[in-house]
Amino acid sequence: MAGGLVALFDDVALLARAAAASIDDVGAAAGRAGVKAAGVVVDDTAVTPQYVRGLSADRELPIIRRIAIGSLRNKLLVILPAILLLSQFLPWLLTPILMIGGAYLCYEGAEKVWHRLSGHHDDHAAGEEAMPDEKTIVSGAVRTDFILSAEIMVISLNEVASERFWSRAIILAVVGLLITILVYGVVALIVKMDDAGLRLSQSSKKGVAAFGRGLVKGMPRLLTALTVVGTAAMLWVGGHILLVGSDELGLHAVYGVVHHLEELAHEATGALGGVVGWLVNTFASALVGLAVGALIVLVVNLTVHRRKAHAAGGTGSH
Template sequence: MAGGLVALFDDVALIARAAASSIDDVGAAAGKASMKAAGVVVDDTAVTPQYVQGISAEREIPIIRRIAIGSLRNKLLIILPAILLLSEFLPWLLTPILMVGGAYLCYEGAEKIWHRLRGHSAAHGDAENHPPDEDTLVRGAVRTDLILSAEIMVISLNEVASEGFWSRAAILVVVAVLITVLVYGVVALIVKMDDAGLRLSRSDSRGVAGFGRGLVKAMPRLLAALTVIGTVAMLWVGGHILLVGTDELGWHALYDVVHHWEEAAHEATGALGGVVGWLVNTLASAVVGLVVGAVVVAVLSLTLHRRKGQKAGGAAAH
């Protein structure tokens, strides 16, 4: 009997060690996959704060919380099941679907630039005077997040493609939660920086008060910079998705040209080659994104938007 209990305890200990080892493996794989998606994580962090500009201070965190919940829902309930099933049964569909998302990001980035170049239309000006309600803001943010989250999850999936189905699922769940907490935690810190600065500015310590005033003054510039970074990020990520996608689908010419420029820049700049090569690739991706986005904006302006204008004019006439 005692021998049986000892054997049972040995078996339990063995199972526990195996489970711990599996958890460690999942954590390590999730960390590696997350690092590979770091570029898109930065883009996601840069894009999100623009959705709470002009919102009252007390509503900023609730809106960010709603967007974060929507982002987690995107990753766990939509993207994760879809990419796991596709990777198992229709892996060739992942690239075209991702390219459609990339084209949408290019469109969003190009549209923002178009509005800025036009100096804002009257309708756009009215939208600024009467900003969208919170539900509309959250829906827009979650819709954009869907594309960025899909890119993050597919990059992460590619890093663990050799794992079994359930291991892949566990790793991607960890990645989804980890990256969502990271992105929206940083976004919350950014948008509340001015409030923290205001509190610090009331400190009795001159140094702390001066630092607080500096934070308050820096906040509008930071948000303006993040708006620009977010727009460029949409073009960069969208263009890069399209570049890589066309190469994977067998259309190598454009990707090969960009890759050649990247390698040439790498070799010509010595110790800084890695950074300069990455900048060349990023710039080329952004240009591709801008061109594709501009084409989509032009097509939509000549079709859907004009049709809406005609319907509005007909309704006004009646």
């Protein structure tokens, strides 16, 4: 009996060690996948604060919470099952689907640039700041997040493609959860920094008060900068998705030119070659994103928006 119990305890200990090793493997794989997706995570963090700009302070965190929940729902309930099934049964579909999302990001970024250059931005901004539609804000942010989340999850999937199906599922779920917490935690800190600065500015200690006043004065500039970075990120990520996707589909010309320029910059700049090469690739991706996005904006303005204006004019005449 005693021997049987000892054998049982040995088996339990062996299983526990195997489970611990498996958890370590999952953690390591999730870490590798998360690092690979870090570029898109930065983009996601830069894009999101623009959606709560101009809102009253008491509405910022509730809206960020709703966007974060929508982002987590995107990753775990829609994207994760979809990419796991596609990677298992129809892996060739992943690239075209991702490219459609990349084109949408290009459109969003180019539309923001168009509104800024045409002066429409200021007209719309006044109305939005007077009475922002919370549902529209959240749905727009979650829609953009969907594309960025898909990119994050597909990049992560590529890193763990050799794992078994259920291991991939667990790793990607961990990556999705941790990245969502990281992105929206940082976003919440960014948008509440002015409130923290206001409290610090009321401190009796001069140094703390001066730091608080600096935060309050600097936050509008930071949010403006993040809006610009967020728009650039949409164009960069969208353009990069299209470049890489077209190369994977056998259309090597454009990606080949960008890759060649990246290699030339890398070789010409010595120790800084990695950084300069990355900048060349990023700039080229953004240009591609802007060109594709501008074309889509033109088509949409000539079709969808024109029909809407015509319908509104017809309704008004009655």
